Amino acid sequence: MAEYLPVLIVGAIIGAFALVFFLASLALKKQKNADGYTRHMSDGEIVKRLLHYAKPYWKDFVLVFFIMAVSIVYDLVSPLIVGHVEKTVSGDFELNYLLKIVAVYAGILIVSMLCTYFQAMILQKTGQKILSQIRMDVFTHIEKLSHEQLNNIPVGKLVTRVTNDPNSISYMFTNILVTLLKNSMVVVGVLGAMLLLNYALTLMVLCFVPFVVLFTVIFRKFSRKAHRDVTDATTDINTYLSENLSGIKITQIFNREAQKMEDFRRRSRELEKAKRNRMFVFGIFRPMVYMLNISCVMCLFYFGSKGYIQDTPFLGQVITADIVVAFYMYISKFFNPIQNLAEQFDMLQKSFASSEKIFGILDMVPEVVDEPDAMELEQIRGEIEFRDVWFAYNPGEWVLKGVSFKVEPRQTVAFVGSTGSGKTTILSLICRNYDIQKGQILIDGIDIRRIKISSLRRHFGQMLQDVFLFSGTIRSNIVLRKEDISDEDIWRACRYVNADSFITKLEDGLDEVVRERGNNFSAGQRQLLSFARTVLHKPSVMILDEATANIDTETEMLIQDSLEKMKNIGTMLIVAHRLSTIQHADNIILLSHGQIIEQGNHQALLAQKGRYYRLYTLQYSKQQLLQN
């Protein structure tokens, strides 16, 4: 019994550690479900869908598998060679023989290193291809989503779906899967090699396995929480940053820098703490596995040296020095992959979570789509009819309640009404940005749901309430990627809408740089550019949602004049806030709470002495007041 005392002491120490960690993990269990992201898809389902992306590259993966199998040979054979060297050195020493063995060792090492290099290269290349495929798929899919669906996902989230999440998936293909596979193979291979070499010592090594498993299980619990805390803190800081950087001017104007700094510092501290905790968890786990590794080696030396020095059989087998050396190397080759496996497993879970988020986007069925027998519409006359249209953004909350009107080709129709009465909504329904719940919208007598969406929108020119300019140049913002347009055509469009006067004053003319969202241009200039953009594409129906923003009188007159001209192009629907803009419209539709309360031309509506009359006299007297 006394001769096993050292081993028992080692066992007791490891057991004590195991108990402490076990108790600690029980304490953690209580807050398990309090935080974080819950997965809905099963691992199997995710793997199946990911394999679909890997399928075109199956040859590359098979190649990598073979290369990996070759590189594993080094892990399995090198301890045997070193053991053999020991035998050679301690027996009848022969330099030539020793050199030969060293050459073989070096050869295997070089082959193994080359294998690792090629494996990494192939995987990186394939991983990048898969990454770009996923990115493309997500982006194309997002483009197909309806306005309603897009309204419900914050832009920051969409950006993460296209950038970060595919990265994490690609990391799985390039790194995690291979490491998992290789490490599993190494563990099995090393175990087999040890068994062949000496089953008694292998049994001794296996005694440590339950502890490794226990430590790993406990570690995973802690590390999952640590990883999640870091992810949450990072997302929090990113969201805060993106929102506050866009609003930084407001912060400066309202003198809120110090307060914002304090908010940011708090979040930054959270992240720092989360990262420190994660390091702490890893900092405990790694030495623990190392402790098991060293304890195992110590036991090996203890039994090995006893057996070797006294030449006594241990469990029926004699242990020789070369076996001790080989086992010494095998033990570390056995413990390292296990530690890696445990650490990589979390990364795998993280990739799965990213995959699920991406598939969540890809699984969103676009709400506004072409019907199977939808038709192309080459030309339209520009007749628009609403027949008892009911529409709600949110089920039950009707925004339009039985709206009916008809616009003849080439007519100009204006929509007026208080804020929130549904003017913008009507305009976006015509272009089928949303589908209506009840009633019919007809273009040239055809229900818009029977027309291909791309074909429908081609005939419309939309000038929205807040003009969006892309970063680029004036030219790129006017032509919007349509390539076969000459400068002459662009200038003609600009002259038509009076945008030429300010463009000619710019240093670079049409090549003047437009910064993000067009923030180096005034609201009026942006509006004129959006007119030019619309006129250039010669739509049959023009839709203008007039901005409420204040525009200087000079620009207002330019806009007024260009509106008059644009009326000649085709049918025109205008939402106007200044009633002076629309006096010449063929029909004026007055909306209130999603219903039409009055319609007719300016004179007829004034004669009715109803709501329009009151609105007009109010605006008119206000104008008079301002002028006096």
Ligand SMILES: Nc1ncnc2c1ncn2[C@@H]1O[C@H](COP(=O)(O)OP(=O)(O)OP(=O)(O)O)[C@@H](O)[C@H]1O
């Ligand atoms: N995407 C949306 N989701 C939910 N409700 C919306 C959405 N867009 C608008 N609404 C609601 O629909 C109603 C009509 O909005 P709409 O934008 O059509 O008003 P509007 O007449 O254009 O007003 P304004 O003159 O201020 O531009 C409002 O009550 C608004 O709150």
Ligand SMILES: [Mg+2]
């Ligand atoms: Mg509006």
